[in-house]
Amino acid sequence: MPAPWLRLAVALFAVSWGANQFAPMQLVYSRHLGLTSGSFTAMLGAYVLGLVPALLYFGRVADRAGRRVVIRSMIPVSVVSSLVLLLGPLSPELLYVGRVLAGVASGMAFGAGTAWMKELSARAPAGAGARRAAVSLSAGFGCGALFAGVVAQWLPAPQVSPYVIHIALMIAALALVWPVPETRTARTTPAVTRVTALSTAPFLRGVVPWTPWVFGTATISFATLPPRVEQSLGAVSIAFTGTIAALTMITGAVIQPWARRFLEHREEWGAPAGAVLGVLGLGAAGVVVHTDGAVAVVAVFGAALLLGSCYGVLLISGLVAVERLAPEDELAQSVAVYYCLIYLGFALPFLVSVLAPRIGYGTCFAAIAVLMTASVLVARTAPAPRARPARRDDVSPVGR
Incomplete structure (x- = not known):
């Protein structure tokens, strides 16, 4: 029988698969529904409208009622989301x-x-x-995009088939995660509403300034760049979009174990290392929009590797900092707030799609690089994080 943490990893993998299966569908909906790039990136960003309140609310629920009840309830919601997306061809508003x-x-x-x-x-x-959590999520983001792109490219019913596969995956995940033991006992005392770890200088000054670039750089890679080379790819452009999304997110997953070992000795250098990778990736993105043909296609691959690495290093850097700062009875809420902040970056491709026709893609990428560098320089002025004492009186010994 798989270890409990591995069963949970499958559930996290499956839900993040569903979160990113939409990424390679831009060209599908453009061809079949006539959606513009701006409309698609707005739909991509609509995800945040559900994510942020759910993170904040269910983080408190998980800290008070336990983790298992939240994860078990999440799976039907994910299934319904794919059912609604499957019906999208009937009305674009359903998307x-x-x-x-x-x-x-x-x-x-x-x-x-x-x-x-x-x-x-x-x-x-x-x-x-x-x-383990970060790798599970990143691998799901990557595989969801890759398989959705391949399925939409070569299987029948491209607006339906990717979502059917995700529904089947979620049902399998439900069977696996159901018996995983709870690690917290339900509390009758009021839930913690003030997350003390996030009011500290190491978080406010050392983490918050660069959080939007975690997903901002990743989404630039797979939402903004592939359509720029569509004419050079012809019939395989949908699969190419899925491949780039997968390459971005899987690169982020692969680099995280190395980044974690690096952070054990040089935690303060995590964000600067991520920013360097991000700036290099944005430089490759500039090559994409100023060239064409094979050179532009190769540059998209280079940007995906670099921006995916940036995403992975920044993501694990923030999670490690939150894990060190947050007491046990605030951990889920603290992680939830961190995810709210990093998901603000999902708005970046939409902002680029609005500004680029006026100032150019190259200028947009240069501005992002400058802002990212400035945010990391601000973060470097923050004091080093110190671990807070954990409250373990209401944590069961399961898994210990």
């Missing part, structure tokens, strides 16, 4: 609804799932829980 529901499912999973993973990994080396 917005489906994306919001996908955000709700992700919001339920990310905070509670990351906290649960930490507690189920208590016997593993320090930081294993954060790494």
Whole structure:
């Protein structure tokens, strides 16, 4: 029987698959529904409208009622989101609804799932829980995009088939995660509403300034760049979009174990290392928009590798900081707030689509690089994080 943490990892993988299966569908909906790039990036960003309130609410629920009830409830919501997206061809407005529901499912999973993973990994080396959660999520983001792109490119009913596969995956995840033991006992005292760890200088000055670039850089890679080379790819452009999304997110997953080991000795250099990778990736993005043909296509691959690495390093850097700062009874809420901040970056491709016709893509990418560098320089002025004493009186010994 798989270990409890591995069963949970499958559930996190499955929900993040559903969160990013929409990414390669831009060209499908453009051809079949006539959606513009601006409309699609708005739909992509609608995910955040469900994600943020769900993260904040269900983070509190998970800290008070336990992790398992939230994760079990998340799976039907994720299934419904894919059912609604499957009906999108009937009315484009349903695509917005489906994306919001996908955000709700992700919001339920990310905070509670990351906290649960930490507690189920208590016997593993320090930081294993954060790494396992981040890798599970990143791998799901990548595989969801890759398979959706391949399925939409070569299987019948491209507006339906990817979502059917995700529904089947979620049903399998439900069977696996159902018996995973709870790690917290339900509390009758009021839930913590003030998240003390997030009011500290190490978080406010050391983490918050650069959080939007975690997903901002990743979404630039797979939402903004592939359509720029569509004419050079011809018939395989949908699969190419899925491949780039997968390459971005899987690169982020692969680099995280290395980044975690790096952070054990040089935690303060995590964000600067991520920013360097991000600036290099934005430089490759500039090559994409100023060239064409094979050169532009190769530059998209280079940008995906660099921006995916930026995403992975920044994501794990923030999770490690939150894990060190947050007491046990605030962990799910603290992780939830962190995810709310990093998901603000999902708005970046939409902002670029609005500004680029006026000032050019190259100028947009240069401005992002400058802002990212400035945010990391601000973060470097913050004091180093110190671990807070954990409250373990209401944490069961399961997994310890």
